[in-house]
Amino acid sequence: MVDPTQTGVTPTCPACEAPLASRADALHCPACSETVPVVDGIPRFPAPVEQPASPSVFDALASIYETPLWFPALYRLTGGPRAPIDDRATIVEALDVAGADVLDVACGTGRLTRVLAADAAAVWGIDLSLEMLRRARRDATRDGRDNVVVARMNAEELCFEDEAFEGVACGWALHLFADIPTTVAEIHRVLVPDGRVAGTTLSADGPLALPATQYGLKQTLGAHVFEREALRDLLLESGFRRVQFERYGAALFFSAAK
Ligand SMILES: C[S@@+](CC[C@H](N)C(=O)[O-])C[C@H]1O[C@@H](n2cnc3c(N)ncnc32)[C@H](O)[C@@H]1O
């Protein structure tokens, strides 16, 4: 696992946005003396004051998330029989990550991070759930992905310089953010011109067409179910172009260029 300040991407101070430097057990801001603690190899950028519902749900799910009990079963239920066998291949293909610095927003257990890291120069995986991040760090190390950094960071407040990444991935999480337009604007900000975003989210179709199901997701996870045209409008209004979708049941794959 690489030192957070030794990838091609430098994290920035959550208080003053200056580049952070590495010190023992912390990232330190030379400009304003703010520190970001690093605990068990995971930098802890500030969490939102009002913690959204989903990270604590995912704390509890971390140990089973990648087992047949959870992600594979839910993915098939969401996408139906025609959805790609492995959702990650579609995202990686849309991004063209070879030799690139890539951000995996809401990386969870690093299911997608590890695949991105096979070809990328470096991958930063960020999430709010510490239990998911612990797994992500452990499994990236297990797989020899020494170009991965995982950090606790709010997707709505990315602590990176403008144009820091060539690609941004966001698997199964856009629907979970409390402020989706702010998150999309942040993703746009940290991408280089022509950089690409690609990911997956929930569409109001197939098994999620029923308003009662959508209501249940909102109440339990704070999750939003997208109408495809509304997501297209949001991406275009945020400055993205070449917006593309593939939908299988309620699984909506999206990609766009800055
Ligand atoms: C369904 S998991 C997706 C994990 C991974 N991307 C994948 O494809 O398997 C959703 C993740 O979003 C994270 N999350 C929710 N709100 C977040 C936020 N505001 N900032 C960062 N991560 C967030 C949760 O903690 C959880 O790990």
Ligand SMILES: [Zn+2]
């Ligand atoms: Zn600072």
